[in-house]
Amino acid sequence: MDWNFIPLAFGQIVSPLTIGYALAALGLAVHFGFTGLLNFGQAGFMAVGGYFFAITTVKFDWPLWSSLIACVVGAVLFALLLGIPTLRLRADYLSIVTIAAAEIVRYTVKTPAISKFTGGSDGINGAGRDFYAMNPIPEGQYGFGVLTYNNNQLWSIIVGWAVVLIAALLVWQLMRSPWGRVIKGIREDEDAVRSLGKNVTWYKMQSLILGGVLAALGTVLIIIPTSLQPDNYGTQTTFFLYTIVLLGGATTVFGPILGSIIFWIVLNLADGVLSILVLNHLVPITSIQQGPIRFIIVGIALMILVIFRPQGILGKKREAQFSE
Amino acid sequence: MVKALRARPALLRVVLALLAFALAAAVFVFATPSAHAAPNSGGVPTVDTTPAPADSPQSIGIWVRVAADKSNVPNISVKVTGKGVTQTVVTGADGKISVPLAKPGTFTIELDTASLPEGLKVLGDNPREVTVSTGNQGVPGYFLLGTGDSSVVPSATASPGAGGSSDSGSKSSESLADRVLPRIATGLIFGLLIALASIGVSLIYGTTGLNNFAHGELVTFGALTGYVVSGVLDMPGWLGIASALVLGGVFGYVQDLGLWQPLRKKGIGLIPLMIVSIGLSLALRYIFQFIFGPDLLITPNNQTAVLNIGPIHLRGTDISSPIICIVVLLLVAFALLRTRIGKATRAVADNRSLAAATGINVERVIRIVWVAGGALAGLSGALIGYYQPVSWQTGASILLLIFASVTLGGLGTAFGALVGSLVIGLIVDLSQAFGVPSNMKFVAALLVMIIILIFRPQGILGRKDRIG
Numbered sequence: 001m002d003w004n005f006i007p008l009a010f011g012q013i014v015s016p017l018t019i020g021y022a023l024a025a026l027g028l029a030v031h032f033g034f035t036g037l038l039n040f041g042q043a044g045f046m047a048v049g050g051y052f053f054a055i056t057t058v059k060f061d062w063p064l065w066s067s068l069i070a071c072v073v074g075a076v077l078f079a080l081l082l083g084i085p086t087l088r089l090r091a092d093y094l095s096i097v098t099i100a101a102a103e104i105v106r107y108t109v110k111t112p113a114i115s116k117f118t119g120g121s122d123g124i125n126g127a128g129r130d131f132y133a134m135n136p137i138p139e140g141q142y143g144f145g146v147l148t149y150n151n152n153q154l155w156s157i158i159v160g161w162a163v164v165l166i167a168a169l170l171v172w173q174l175m176r177s178p179w180g181r182v183i184k185g186i187r188e189d190e191d192a193v194r195s196l197g198k199n200v201t202w203y204k205m206q207s208l209i210l211g212g213v214l215a216a217l218g219t220v221l222i223i224i225p226t227s228l229q230p231d232n233y234g235t236q237t238t239f240f241l242y243t244i245v246l247l248g249g250a251t252t253v254f255g256p257i258l259g260s261i262i263f264w265i266v267l268n269l270a271d272g273v274l275s276i277l278v279l280n281h282l283v284p285i286t287s288i289q290q291g292p293i294r295f296i297i298v299g300i301a302l303m304i305l306v307i308f309r310p311q312g313i314l315g316k317k318r319e320a321q322f323s324e
Numbered sequence: 325m326v327k328a329l330r331a332r333p334a335l336l337r338v339v340l341a342l343l344a345f346a347l348a349a350a351v352f353v354f355a356t357p358s359a360h361a362a363p364n365s366g367g368v369p370t371v372d373t374t375p376a377p378a379d380s381p382q383s384i385g386i387w388v389r390v391a392a393d394k395s396n397v398p399n400i401s402v403k404v405t406g407k408g409v410t411q412t413v414v415t416g417a418d419g420k421i422s423v424p425l426a427k428p429g430t431f432t433i434e435l436d437t438a439s440l441p442e443g444l445k446v447l448g449d450n451p452r453e454v455t456v457s458t459g460n461q462g463v464p465g466y467f468l469l470g471t472g473d474s475s476v477v478p479s480a481t482a483s484p485g486a487g488g489s490s491d492s493g494s495k496s497s498e499s500l501a502d503r504v505l506p507r508i509a510t511g512l513i514f515g516l517l518i519a520l521a522s523i524g525v526s527l528i529y530g531t532t533g534l535n536n537f538a539h540g541e542l543v544t545f546g547a548l549t550g551y552v553v554s555g556v557l558d559m560p561g562w563l564g565i566a567s568a569l570v571l572g573g574v575f576g577y578v579q580d581l582g583l584w585q586p587l588r589k590k591g592i593g594l595i596p597l598m599i600v601s602i603g604l605s606l607a608l609r610y611i612f613q614f615i616f617g618p619d620l621l622i623t624p625n626n627q628t629a630v631l632n633i634g635p636i637h638l639r640g641t642d643i644s645s646p647i648i649c650i651v652v653l654l655l656v657a658f659a660l661l662r663t664r665i666g667k668a669t670r671a672v673a674d675n676r677s678l679a680a681a682t683g684i685n686v687e688r689v690i691r692i693v694w695v696a697g698g699a700l701a702g703l704s705g706a707l708i709g710y711y712q713p714v715s716w717q718t719g720a721s722i723l724l725l726i727f728a729s730v731t732l733g734g735l736g737t738a739f740g741a742l743v744g745s746l747v748i749g750l751i752v753d754l755s756q757a758f759g760v761p762s763n764m765k766f767v768a769a770l771l772v773m774i775i776i777l778i779f780r781p782q783g784i785l786g787r788k789d790r791i792g
Contacts, residue, residue: 038595040602085778091595092535092735096727097777100770103724107767239602246599288617292610299607306596306603307587 004146005272011147012264019160020222021264023167025244025256027214032242033250033315034175035207036187038095041082042215042241044102047233048078049216051109054124054228055117064130068220075216078105079209087204099235109230121230128224131156156225163221164257167214172253174210183207184319236295243302249315258313267294382425384454385462386433388415389619390444390469396420397469401439403451406431428456433465444469464620464713507757508750513642515729515749516649517711518722519742520704522729523656524576524697526741529730530673531686531693533594534584538605539726540719542698544612546572546705547714551621561641564623565648565706572702573695579604580694585687605720613716620713641710652703653742656696660738665692670738725752725766728773734783743784748772 012018024046031039052074056062062070082101086094109118118124137151149157174180182203185193194200219228240263248259274290277283311317384404388397396419404411404423409431413421425431434451447468456463525539546568554564583604587597625641660666671679672689680686701719708718729748733740748769755768776783 036595038598085774085781089777089781092598093731093777093781095535095598096731097774100724100728100773104767104770107764111761111764113761236606239606242599242602285614289614291618292613295610296607296614299603299605299610302603302606303600306599307590307592310596 002276005268005275007146009265009268009272012268013261014149014157014161015264016156016160016222016225018260018264019157019164020218020220021241021244022164022257022260023218023221024215025241025248025260026164026167026171026253027211027218028241028245029250029253029256030171030207030211030214033245033252033255034180034187035183035204036091036190037087037204037208037211038091039098039208039211040095040235040238041098041100041102042211043233043235043237044098044105045075045078045212045215046219046237047102047105047109047230048074049213050219050223050228050233051105051118051124052216053220054127054223057127057129058124059117064134067130068217071216071220072213075212076209079205079212083205083208087201087208099238102233102235102238106230106233118230119228123227123229124223125227127220127228128152128156131159131224153225156221160221163217167217168253168257171210171214175253179203179206239302240298243298243305246302246305246310246312249312251311251316251319252314255312255314262313267297270294270297382428382456383462384423384425384431384433384456384465385420386413386415386423386465386467387420388435388467388469389419397441397444399439401436402465403434403436404431405434406453412436422462425456430455435467440469466620504754504757507753511750511753512746513646513649513711513749514753515746516646516653517704517708518725518729518749519653519745520649520700520707521719521722522726522733522741522745523653523738524693524700525726526730526733526735526738527669527673527693528697529735530737531669531676531690532584532588534597534601535727536697537598537601537723538579538608539697539701540721540723541605541608541612542572542575542701543705543708543719543722543726544609544714544716545575545719546702547709547718548612548616548621548705548716549702550706550709551623551714555621555623561623561625561710564709565703568702568706569699570702572705573699575702576694576696576698577691579698580691584694585691588690605723609716609720616716618716620715622713623709625710645707645710648703648707652700656700657739665689669693725769728769731773732776732783734785737783737785740783740785747784 024042027045028039028042031037031042049071053067053071056067056070057064078101082094082098086097108114110121111118112120132152132155135152135155137155139151141148141150142154143149175183182193182198185196185198186200186203190200193203219233244259244263245256246259247255247263248257249255271290271294274283274293275287278285278287278290305312311319386402386404388400388402389395390397396415396417398415398417398419400415400419402413402415402421402423404413406429409425411423413423415421430453432451432453435446437446437450440446447470450467452465454463454465521539521543524542525536528534528536528539549568549571550561550564552564553559553567554561583600584597587600592600658666660670668679668684668689669692671682671684672686676686679689705714705719708714708722712718725748726745729744730741731744732747733742733744751769751772752765755765756762760768
């Protein structure tokens with residue numbers, strides 16, 4: 001039997017998906033955990049950021065720094081677009097509008113009419129051009145056994161985790177600041193904060209922008225070492241992020257990062273174990289049936305987490321009521 | 325509550341008038357010679373398995389698979405002939421190839437038997453004909469390969485897109501009415517199908533406050549039940565529809581009994597409940613895929629037209645489905661307005677504590693709402709199975725349209741859901757008549773929803789005090 005899947009699963013700690021999802025989940029924690037915004041369109045923020053970055057880099061040949069600015073601007077515009085009509089309304093309106101907007105983004109980028117820019121259903125490759133050109137690490141293979149990376153992969157891992165840690169520190173400091181106390185106050189009792197003279201809608205908008213920008217940058221970390229595929233940003237991506245956030249602790253800063261690591265390791269371990277069982281005919285399912293099982297696991301895990309441990313691994317129960 | 329009941333007779337008239345209009349419009353459009361497209365030539369969302377090429381108005385999606393394990397077969401050469409086209413294409417690594425067509429018409433697809441893997445032959449007809457109407461993208465030409473005899477496989481071209489539609493020549497010869505009227509018909513029918521599911525969402529929202537993201541899976545459940553009963557067990561179609569209705573109700577009952585009622589008792593907030601429904605939706609959706617596989621499933625349907633008026637060829641189900649919808653919707657409207665339990669339901673939706681104080685058993689009302697919501701969603705799913713091939717994600721793909729309908733009509737108002745559904749159905753189909761590409765039709769509906777939310781957040785029939 002091939003046991004390589006075990007080190008490979010733990011190698012997920014440095015995979016682009018784990019790093020990118022950690023950042024996007026941190027953004028979602030800002031929305032959902034700290035502010036109480038029910039954003040079901042985080043995948044939309046990710047897609048917008050990814051496309052702004054990839055199109056400006058690959059199709060317009062912009063340098064890295066200006067593509068990054070474009071990516072941030074895209075996320076801010078998307079947040080304003082979603083926030084202005086819905087932030088005044090009840091929480092469920094935001095959820096419906098955001099999930100719809102995320103799907104609009106996905107359908108739109110797949111439209112053949114604009115595939116000259118978006119690449120249609122195939123997406124965009126090669127967004128890492130300038131990023132790799134800046135790579136100071138000498139060429140070669142680094143690591144051991146099955147976990148060996150070339151200099152470019154190593155470069156994106158180092159930069160990726162550095163970005164995640166800087167973002168986490170930033171969010172941590174922000175949430176300790178007066179601004180963060182207002183944000184958490186909105187989660188606990190919006191009307192009380194409003195009665196103190198704070199502009200609740202504007203604070204919510206700032207939170208939506210901050211979390212959205214984090215999600216957009218998370219996508220950049222994913223698509224630099226891989227590629228940009230529109231169908232990777234469907235509704236299930238948002239649901240994965242919710243599972244990650246609730247697993248680690250929605251009201252904490254390091255919870256989403258821990259959640260992302262655990263999520264991808266567990267998912268890959270489960271896949272590996274299943275593959276072995278299926279290949280050796282130890283369970284009566286076909287290899288086609290193996291695919292959906294990871295999603296069934298995620299769905300059930302999400303339900304169990306919300307019902308029995310809404311505060312996640314790191315959170316405090318007191319903070320995780322999420323009452324309206 | 326009293327206020328709510330008093331306010332309703334006007335609503336009743338609106339709703340009855342609307343249903344009558346829908347019925348009349350459906351009959352009118354069916355009877356109009358220019359309405360020559362079947363109610364599904366693009367009206368109902370098709371699962372996005374065959375991406376259409378960018379530049380041609382029509383296309384055929386060819387997909388070759390082995391019947392036994394559903395594995396895709398690459399490198400099969402396929403010849404497409406008809407309407408001045410003679411083209412030989414080769415299937416890709418996923419067993420699929422899309423053939424762009426400049427003009428609509430009837431085409432012959434033939435698999436080159438010499439290029440088949442050894443020991444396999446084509447099940448079903450080869451060569452076979454498919455009909456492509458104006459604007460149809462990815463009309464399925466699916467082939468299954470196997471070793472057995474060919475009688476077990478239903479004709480894989482029995483697709484809605486090809487079903488009862490006749491080709492209409494080039495676009496330039498069509499008048500505006502020619503393009504718009506069929507779309508109105510398909511839009512209204514699609515709207516009625518969504519309405520069945522939307523009313524459940526709206527009632528559950530109204531009585532419990534829960535935005536049920538797992539409602540799409542109730543629709544899928546009904547669609548798959550219909551497929552199993554009439555497709556796998558070879559029972560008559562009405563039995564499939566009836567069992568989808570009944571089992572859908574049972575599914576709703578079980579869900580409330582086993583999950584939602586305990587969670588309500590536990591005092592879990594609405595937002596966590598909504599996330600639970602998302603987890604449930606994800607789990608159920610992939611359990612369906614685990615059982616039924618990732619493929620499109622075709623509910624057997626009599627493809628012969630029973631009604632021919634000029635160029636129109638209507639199948640029996642094209643006429644009976646909207647009638648079933650309208651009858652059921654009228655029954656629901658009657659139950660809500662005239663029966664004790666219906667009045668109790670509206671009372672609970674209006675003010676739960678007040679309803680409980682007047683002696684209404686709120687939990688019992690909610691249980692009944694879940695059963696009714698499940699049954700209506702199941703019925704909706706089974707009927708959708710007669711318009712398009714169903715799959716594990718049939719319900720998930722229309723969930724957002726259901727939400728759009730409910731939001732458009734006003735969250736928590738049953739009749740608003742009906743109005744919203746008809747509007748959404750019309751937008752989805754009419755947008756295509758006015759040049760919106762077919763893969764953007766959902767976008768049109770979702771955009772309209774967002775725009776409505778900006779200007780009238782309570783929806784068409786909602787009340788302002790509920791949205792704050």
